[in-house]
Amino acid sequence: MRNFSLYLFLAPAVILTIIFKYVPMYGSIIAFKDFSPMKGILGSNWVGFEHFIRFLSSPNFYEIFMNTLKLSFYGLILGFPVPIILALMLNQVRRKSIKKNMQLILYAPNFISVVVITGMLFIFLSPNGAVNSILGFFMNKPISFMTEPEYFMSVYIISGIWQGAGWASIIYIAALANVDPSLHEAATIDGASLLRRIWHIDLPALKPVMAVLFILAAGGIMAIGFEKAYLMQTTMNITASEIIPTYVYKIGLQAGDYAYSTAIGLFNSVINVIMLVIVNVIVKRLNEGEGLY
Template sequence: MNSSAALDRKGSVGEPRQQKKGLFYYLKKDVVLYLMLLVPVAYIVTFKYAPMYGIQIAFKDYNLFQGVSRSPWNHFETFKQIFSSPQFFQVVRNTLMLNGLDLIMGFPAPILLALLLNELVWKTFKKVSQTILYLPHFLSWVIIGGIVAQLLSPTGMLNALISHMGGEPFPFLTNKYAWVATYALVGVWQNAGWGTILYLAAMTGIDKQLYEAADADGAGRFRRIWHITLPGIRPTIVILLILQLGNIMAVNFDRPFNIQNNLVMDYGDVISTYVYRVGIQSANFSVGAVVGLFQSVICLIFLVTSNFLTRKLGENGIW
């Protein structure tokens, strides 16, 4: 009986006992991978976690000379000032509206482009098309803003062509509603080509035998797209949709700042430009911190809620 118990503890005869490997074993085994991991970890700690120390500026009368820790607490006075300002709710409305347009117009665009590129048979034309579509992503918004001004301003090339053909110049950048449409379309042009990379990569993972079986059953091209390609990239679509919903209150500063003008500020002023104008240019850092904190909290709520609903609908969320 004792010998049986000893055998159970040590393992069966002829089988070497497996020793538990410690942390240092795995560190030594994959030391190169861990060293490579140090760079992104250092970036995240330095630029994502360390700045959280400054969140307390939102709750203080921040003085540049006293510093963050020695500035006096203001008992939520800055929050009261912000939430009683009509201009703040205007920029929140503008941010939601422009991001909503980006979601409606910009999110399906790379999916459609990826589906079209995936169906191309002529490989050379496909590669050239991909390169042309990717190029706008590598242009800074300063350059894009200059291109937009040269093309669409009242004296720009497009309006000069319209006038030359006997028409009336169109206010692409001076009319509020036309500016909103221009803003959304320029965003689609800049981002759609780059977004196709993810969907094309997802399509390469679809089993080719499914397409062969569909061809054998007589399925047409649209049937294959609807019943094979789209279900195959659905997890990627869901993840990217959750991430975009999580950024519904976050607007990149460069894009609106380089396209907006004083005539369209009713719709063109968003949270990022408001923080720059009120918080940085006016040196009112507490206001900028409050608005940034509000923006981050709303984005977190959207991210968690969209991920929760996705899980409830049977899809795989981010976590």
């Protein structure tokens, strides 16, 4: 009862989590049934793992699975260090006015709609766009970035890093704010260079935060959003842009095969949970027993 007020503050988050995260888990039963909207979830017949087998044995399973894994994996590996580097760079800016303006510029892309971002990509990367106008000085033929499959992954990942890196650096900037300035002053007096101070003072302070965020990012490695991939998708680049979320959207909402699409989504979630457990164990061993849980 002494902590009643604290539990009261926590209650809305717990209630929302139960309603929007745990209650919908009941719908996962559809993945094991021949679901019919007329019969409902309980009235539909059980089919076991039929939908999972159907997906794993489908001709395009390997292509869809590998596209999802590549986009997520390379996005994590290439995108994870960028917010850390930005935070370390911003931490070295001493003039508050310049620092605030730089943060505003870096954070702004996060608030641009995915639809607008995709539209900008089609405009700038079109054969007559700004990028091809610059490349025209070095190449005779324009590159169709948005239709050729080999460029889809690069455009997707680079644009994602540009959009989210600044906003993702906020947590690291907050962690660096807790570093005692006297440590840098003492290191400077001892003759330590800027890189030495960053390596021995700033990075150790970021280490716990980096471990937790990396585990969470790796745990959601297959939980890539479908909006951007779907908007960037064309008939020409579909071999590289078709991923599990876009496939689920087409099968579930467009084709109306709810049971099959639920099975695919559940398969995707199981992969995420397995990755979360594995990465957490690895990080705990490398980080002196400190992990997500």
